[in-house]
Amino acid sequence: MKNIEISQIATLPTKYGTFKIQAFKEGEKEHLALFSDNLPDAPIVRVHSECLTGDALGSIKCDCGEQLHFALELIASEGGMLIYHRQEGRNIGLLNKVNAYALQDQGYNTVEANHQLGFSADERTYEIVEFILQHFGIKRLKLLTNNPKKIESLKGIEIVERLPIQIKSNPYNEAYLKTKKEELGHLL
Numbered sequence: 606m607k608n609i610e611i612s613q614i615a616t617l618p619t620k621y622g623t624f625k626i627q628a629f630k631e632g633e634k635e636h637l638a639l640f641s642d643n644l645p646d647a648p649i650v651r652v653h654s655e656c657l658t659g660d661a662l663g664s665i666k667c668d669c670g671e672q673l674h675f676a677l678e679l680i681a682s683e684g685g686m687l688i689y690h691r692q693e694g695r696n697i698g699l700l701n702k703v704n705a706y707a708l709q710d711q712g713y714n715t716v717e718a719n720h721q722l723g724f725s726a727d728e729r730t731y732e733i734v735e736f737i738l739q740h741f742g743i744k745r746l747k748l749l750t751n752n753p754k755k756i757e758s759l760k761g762i763e764i765v766e767r768l769p770i771q772i773k774s775n776p777y778n779e780a781y782l783k784t785k786k787e788e789l790g791h792l793l
Contacts (some may be wrong), residue, residue, distance in 0.1 A: 608632075609736060621674075622681030629740075631733050637689040638737050641680060647745040647765045651676035652734050652755055655693045658702075666706070667781055668772040675770055676749055685747075688737055695719070696708030696728035714784040727791060731758035738762055751791045767792075 610630035617626040617639065624639040640648075653660075653676060659669030676687050694702030701722055708718035716726040737747070738759070745763040748756060751770055769792060774782050785791040 608676070609733075611740070612616055613745060619677065619681075621677040622659070624681070624687075628675060629733065630723055633731075633768065634659055634691040636691050636733055636737065638686055638741070639677075639689070640686040641684040643684065644686065644741065645684055645744070647747055648743065649680055649683055649749055649768065650738070650743070650746040651680065651685070651687045651749040653687055654690045654695065654729060654732070655694060657699060663736075665775050665777045666709075668774075671772045672770050675772065679749065679768075684742070685749075688734055689729075690729070692729045695724075695726070696730070697722065697724050715781055716784055716789065729754075731755065737761060748752070751785075752789070753792065754789075 608631075612628040612630075614625050614627045617624045622641075624641060627638045627640075629638070630638045651672075653673050654669075656664075656667060656669035656673075658664040659667045659671075660673050663670060673687075679685070680687055694705065697705065697719065699725070704722055705715065705718035708721050709715065713721060719726055719728075743760050743762070745765050747766040747768055748759070748764045749768045749770060750756065756764060756767060
């Protein structure tokens with residue numbers, strides 16, 4: 606990939622533990638890698654797609670925030686890396702994500718709402734993820750995901766194990782999780 610600006614590595618103490626952090630600027634998007642010291646040969650890696658509403662605002666309409674917290678706890682205790690993938694709303698952006706939420710309020714599911722707005726069910730791409738993994742020399746990993754598209758997207762990286770993230774549903778995200786399983790093939 607061309608024209609990727611890479612920050613220095615800094616220390617980031619969190620409520621989960623202390624990580625190292627490095628940013629990767631790809632055009633207007635700035636992605637993050639949070640990682641433990643001494644990454645093992647096949648580290649646990651979570652590619653976490655940005656979800657402002659779930660990650661920062663505590664929305665329980667999705668399972669994103671809980672997945673992020675689960676991943677940070679696991680990586681803090683066992684070592685590994687979290688790549689914070691800045692592709693909000695499956696890469697339709699925050700404005701369109703809120704518009705999709707409004708359509709969901711009218712009865713559309715998450716996939717139908719994206720289609721109503723003129724998008725595919727999932728607009729994300731993963732080239733920057735491969736770039737970040739290559740930057741750190743990671744050739745083998747244990748991928749923390751329920752999304753088969755993330756598994757398929759990592760070319761040239763050996764996935765030695767898929768680690769599931771099981772989050773309890775709630776009345777606000779039951780239909781969302783059902784759609785992820787039935788229409789997007791998530792391994793729930």
